[in-house]
Amino acid sequence: MSKYTYLKELVYEANMEIPKEELAIVTFGNVSGVDRDQGVVAIKPSGIPYSKLTVQDIVIVDLDNRVVEGKMRPSSDTKTHTLLYKNFPSIGGVCHTHSTYAVAWAQAIMPIPNLGTTHADHLTPSVPVTEVMSDEMIRRDYELETGNQILDVFTKKGLSPEEVEMVLVACHGPFTWGKDPGKAVYNSIVLEEIAKMAFLTLQINPSAQAIKQSLVDKHYFRKHGKDAYYGQSC
Amino acid sequence: MSKYTYLKELVYEANMEIPKEELAIVTFGNVSGVDRDQGVVAIKPSGIPYSKLTVQDIVIVDLDNRVVEGKMRPSSDTKTHTLLYKNFPSIGGVCHTHSTYAVAWAQAIMPIPNLGTTHADHLTPSVPVTEVMSDEMIRRDYELETGNQILDVFTKKGLSPEEVEMVLVACHGPFTWGKDPGKAVYNSIVLEEIAKMAFLTLQINPSAQAIKQSLVDKHYFRKHGKDAYYGQSC
Amino acid sequence: MSKYTYLKELVYEANMEIPKEELAIVTFGNVSGVDRDQGVVAIKPSGIPYSKLTVQDIVIVDLDNRVVEGKMRPSSDTKTHTLLYKNFPSIGGVCHTHSTYAVAWAQAIMPIPNLGTTHADHLTPSVPVTEVMSDEMIRRDYELETGNQILDVFTKKGLSPEEVEMVLVACHGPFTWGKDPGKAVYNSIVLEEIAKMAFLTLQINPSAQAIKQSLVDKHYFRKHGKDAYYGQSC
């Protein structure tokens, strides 16, 4: 039995949430998980439909994208995942989907404004959107540069990947992450819902405004940080 | 066996309607029920996913929000629920969801106009929306003040909680109630549907108007009050 | 065994399509069927949730709305159904739903234009919408007058109930009919779909026009009438 079996099972289960939660159709989307002690990432193989995916199909790569275990080619988005693991040292899982409403905001190249407490329960600022990639970057090493675009928007806006666990890649779609693969998928579920809510809100009232800072802080800090009182303490 | 078992079962069943009816994703939403003789409220514990919720997890609190029975922390919205029970003496259950269309109207900070008989079958006026909370209220005792905002809009608009069993909390989402926990959830189902219908109506015809009073009255009073002839008499 | 058992079973099955096809939530909607030889109509009882409905619950009334068999009160919309049976001699079933998109067009008080072949496969003109009822009619005999409003729009527009098997009652929702209860429900399924398609079409292109008459005729007459070649001949 492989020493990566535990990680592969975890990543398999998280990937299977994508069709179950309707976060992508056919083969789209992928989830990975990292084992930082062993220096490996487990990720969905490229182009395999969820209905045929097995635990054994999950590919193990190192942080330089070399296959360590597995007969299949890893997700074409692997370089984006590994770049996030290298630069966001606290995260344990990454999820990429083509969920409909999040993709629509990404295609509109607009950040999702914080219009209510469902959003504020999870992050305080807008969901950021990257810049459109330059032709040069696209031709160079596209999936690596996708990761660089994400790092870039976090740097420029001074965002923390511990607080903001989601981003929209312009003209493409969402990436989310978290302490483990399950939390990364959870954030994709939440992102799709707040993307839909924000769309509807602005259809109903095109001049709806981001909520006030005191309400943002209240909701965020009742769920996060040392004074949190949402959820169970243990 | 606890003397609250019956109430816990009732509240557990009502909570499980939330995922079944797609009124909220992940852990969002909560339903409670009151036993006015025993002076207790049964409510969902905070932050527990519905897929893991059991009858035993339901928390019993008194009307001053002190835990009477249960190992878990009650919903972070408990103070809103108990304030409603104290001020609306006829109600037996309260339901809070983050259902998508109702949240969109709440985030748009707009009441849902009475555009048709689906709405009029359940209440005669618009679904009210609270005012945005002041910074001071948010910082003071947020969940209690959420309840106060609800009471406030009912007082200002002269609404009866027996007739209008639903409200939108601005920038947050819906609360509904009823004679028991099941009826409270029923009202959340209805609210989400009329929120979606009103959204679509105004997209199709932005100048659609609230229906005439005679039609409102006809539909409301054929279902409610002494001359009702909708449903079964026993 | 009742001599109406066959009709009750047929009407029960047709009613159960309403929740299955998501044409209405909770207790909304109702289907009836007529036996013209016996002079009776079988209809859903008022206010019973579909999950609890049984064949035995179906109520038999005569064409003057008197209960002939059954312990429950018939649907509050019974008078609308019987008026349609009396005036449209070729129909065998009537279906009333609160399906979301059809209701939105009814609340917008706008006919659904014939924007494509999905519509034209079923009827050639717009789906008609009744006028808003006068206060006097609402107070007089509301459900009977609902039927009269339907007859009225058919007369004014010169529509045939054999060709146009659907109508929107202003501020209320759709009624559909057909040769039997199953066909009446089928028409409600189709109406909801063309209502959604028309909504989306006009959102994408607000100046989209009704399709040309030659295409309307082609699609309608390949499915209907003596030269039809759609479907199986036997």
Added chain:
Amino acid sequence: MSKYTYLKELVYEANMEIPKEELAIVTFGNVSGVDRDQGVVAIKPSGIPYSKLTVQDIVIVDLDNRVVEGKMRPSSDTKTHTLLYKNFPSIGGVCHTHSTYAVAWAQAIMPIPNLGTTHADHLTPSVPVTEVMSDEMIRRDYELETGNQILDVFTKKGLSPEEVEMVLVACHGPFTWGKDPGKAVYNSIVLEEIAKMAFLTLQINPSAQAIKQSLVDKHYFRKHGKDAYYGQSC
């Protein structure tokens, strides 16, 4: 046992994806497959609901639309399918649906712009829309002319049926194709999703633009052609 059994089973399975993937209601839609060696096409019979469809019901016709095997009348759209097989020699399956968002774009008579990578993963240009048919063509041989309209838009725009495996027939709905019936249905699933994403994108940002050519090419050519690295090589 028929020498067409294998093809009939393949086409049956592909047709059953239509209701499963919610690409059409009731009897709408149809999938066919061609066996070029035997010179036959297997296609859904006309007007049969999916819930009643069996492998035996699939009709075998030759490329001149004459029934070779089967008791039922073939789909009324058969002439459109066979014309595509005759003119697009590399394709093995054709799928026609009335999926909601794709129909809405067809009714709006607007091509679906390439707004993001979900689209670019599958084709580089907009999804083309045919011209509205002339009255004369409609009266002549409607289903054949539907095929001619498709060929026409491909010729006029210089599109390749190997690269662009989908089209919108104006005022009607989508046709898709592929190397086999399963791939044809896959393309209908993808088309419906990109139709919905494009609709939402333009609702959020009415001035959203087609993505830049370098990004189109990157996504298309990482999945297609000799340098493809998406999916598994074997």
